[in-house]
Amino acid sequence: MAPRVLVIEDDRVLSRLIKEQMTRLGLDATAVATWAEVEAYLAGHEPQLIIADVRLGDGDALERLPDLVKGQPVILLTAYGSVRDAVAAMKAGAYEYLVKPVSPDELALVTRRALDTATLRRDHRFCRQRLEATEAKADFMVGQSAALARTREAIVMVGPTDVNVLIQGESGSGKELVARAVHEASERAQRHFVPVDCCTLQEKLFESELFGHERGAFTGADRMKRGLIEGAEGGTLFLDEIGEIDAAVQAKLLRVIETGVFRRLGGTKDLQANARIVAATNRDLAAMSEAGGFRADLFYRLSTFVIQVPPLRERREDIAQLVEHLIAHHNFSRRIDKALSAAALRSLHAYDWPGNVRELKNVVERAIILSGTSRSIGPEHLAFGGRRGGDTGGVTVSFDHDPTLEELQAAYLRLQLQKQSGRRAKVARVLAVSERNIYRLIRRYGLAES
Numbered sequence: 048m049a050p051r052v053l054v055i056e057d058d059r060v061l062s063r064l065i066k067e068q069m070t071r072l073g074l075d076a077t078a079v080a081t082w083a084e085v086e087a088y089l090a091g092h093e094p095q096l097i098i099a100d101v102r103l104g105d106g107d108a109l110e111r112l113p114d115l116v117k118g119q120p121v122i123l124l125t126a127y128g129s130v131r132d133a134v135a136a137m138k139a140g141a142y143e144y145l146v147k148p149v150s151p152d153e154l155a156l157v158t159r160r161a162l163d164t165a166t167l168r169r170d171h172r173f174c175r176q177r178l179e180a181t182e183a184k185a186d187f188m189v190g191q192s193a194a195l196a197r198t199r200e201a202i203v204m205v206g207p208t209d210v211n212v213l214i215q216g217e218s219g220s221g222k223e224l225v226a227r228a229v230h231e232a233s234e235r236a237q238r239h240f241v242p243v244d245c246c247t248l249q250e251k252l253f254e255s256e257l258f259g260h261e262r263g264a265f266t267g268a269d270r271m272k273r274g275l276i277e278g279a280e281g282g283t284l285f286l287d288e289i290g291e292i293d294a295a296v297q298a299k300l301l302r303v304i305e306t307g308v309f310r311r312l313g314g315t316k317d318l319q320a321n322a323r324i325v326a327a328t329n330r331d332l333a334a335m336s337e338a339g340g341f342r343a344d345l346f347y348r349l350s351t352f353v354i355q356v357p358p359l360r361e362r363r364e365d366i367a368q369l370v371e372h373l374i375a376h377h378n379f380s381r382r383i384d385k386a387l388s389a390a391a392l393r394s395l396h397a398y399d400w401p402g403n404v405r406e407l408k409n410v411v412e413r414a415i416i417l418s419g420t421s422r423s424i425g426p427e428h429l430a431f432g433g434r435r436g437g438d439t440g441g442v443t444v445s446f447d448h449d450p451t452l453e454e455l456q457a458a459y460l461r462l463q464l465q466k467q468s469g470r471r472a473k474v475a476r477v478l479a480v481s482e483r484n485i486y487r488l489i490r491r492y493g494l495a496e497s
């Protein structure tokens with residue numbers, strides 16, 4: 048459908064000319080000559096653009112402009128030499144003003160631009176709304192267990208206070224979900240929640256992601272780039288896997304927290320940060336700081352308030368509800384009328400869930416696929432830790448001594464990296480942990496070349 052344009056002009060000749068030109072531009076134009084007609088038209092239509100003469104016989108467009116511009120862009124036509132009108136028009140929110148006699152080329156150009164801008168604005172608004180809707184959905188924490196209730200209580204308590212929060216919990220237990228909930232419960236909820244993955248192999252890249260960089264800060268930095276910390280202005284900066292940041296970043300972060308000041312990479316200006324810091328880790332940060340692996344002063348600052356996210360095996364009573372939620376919200380199959388058989392629920396209860404809710408999500412998604420057209424999900428559709436039912440074709444890791452847990456983990460990771468030809472995303476799926484966890488482990492065990 049052609050975009051609608053309303054032309055408000057009481058000079059009959061000019062009105063006809065503009066209308067004809069709009070038609071030539073492929074627009075659906077309607078011309079009116081009085082404000083009474085405008086009101087009647089707007090009661091039944093929503094034009095995408097209005098072109099209006101500043102002064103009509105029965106009223107002044109400038110007075111009505113603030114109301115008019117709410118719906119769509121308005122281009123005003125002003126008399127030659129009336130600078131006062133032009134300034135007032137722009138102040139009142141007109142998209143553009145054109146001085147009579149109107150040049151057809153200029154009118155065509157401004158019309159196109161106004162329509163394009165309006166479309167962009169609309170798209171942007173739409174994207175934002177969708178984003179907010181997804182974020183709100185992500186905040187939906189499923190589970191009625193007493194353990195989760197304690198986590199919820201902590202969120203409600205600390206959310207509005209603006210203090211820094213440290214979220215501790217095993218991988219896949221829902222730390223990011225908790226961080227989002229803290230943000231939502233705060234006065235910063237209207238601003239951005241910016242998640243930052245601290246687990247990266249390239250420290251310099253990470254630093255510039257976080258703090259931004261000035262032009263020329265390093266080879267390839269051909270323009271200034273703002274860091275995520277600036278993106279979180281007025282909102283919340285979520286530092287995931289905080290235990291992984293190196294000493295240089297630890298020092299910079301401490302400075303931000305203590306003084307509210309930071310610098311972009313290669314910069315000399317002190318910039319003000321206003322972001323609430325919520326950090327998460329699945330490591331024992333207190334022990335790390337005692338052992339010297341993490342700055343004690345930073346740990347102290349970050350852990351003003353600590354929220355523990357319980358592992359799934361400590362809240363098995365949530366499993367049934369989580370499975371129901373995961374079936375209802377999965378997005379790769381149209382069949383959402385699946386149900387778990389009692390026997391399948393028993394095996395889910397019996398399992399230990401080292402990968403927590405993320406692992407449960409993987410298991411449920413695989414089960415939805417494996418159960419095909421059958422409505423019921425049975426134990427034969429469940430594949431724990433990548434294995435299904437009675438299928439025992441596993442892996443063997445051998446040692447000439449009794450390995451420590453760490454050695455076992457490193458060897459198994461090396462083996463999986465070989466097996467999956469170094470494809471980390473795939474290894475992450477098999478091990479039922481996040482890809483960033485795989486990065487972290489690769490770095491910890493020095494397997495980067497695998």
Ligand SMILES: Nc1ncnc2c1ncn2[C@@H]1O[C@H](COP(=O)(O)OP(=O)(O)OP(=O)(O)O)[C@@H](O)[C@H]1O
Pocket residue numbers: 185187188189190216217218219220221222223224225287327329369372404405408480481484
């Ligand atoms: N209580 C819950 N209700 C619904 N979904 C959940 C819940 N807890 C976790 N999830 C889902 O499980 C997955 C993993 O959660 P999340 O990413 O928050 O874990 P994490 O602890 O931050 O993991 P990592 O340590 O790997 O960063 C996500 O898809 C999340 O939506």
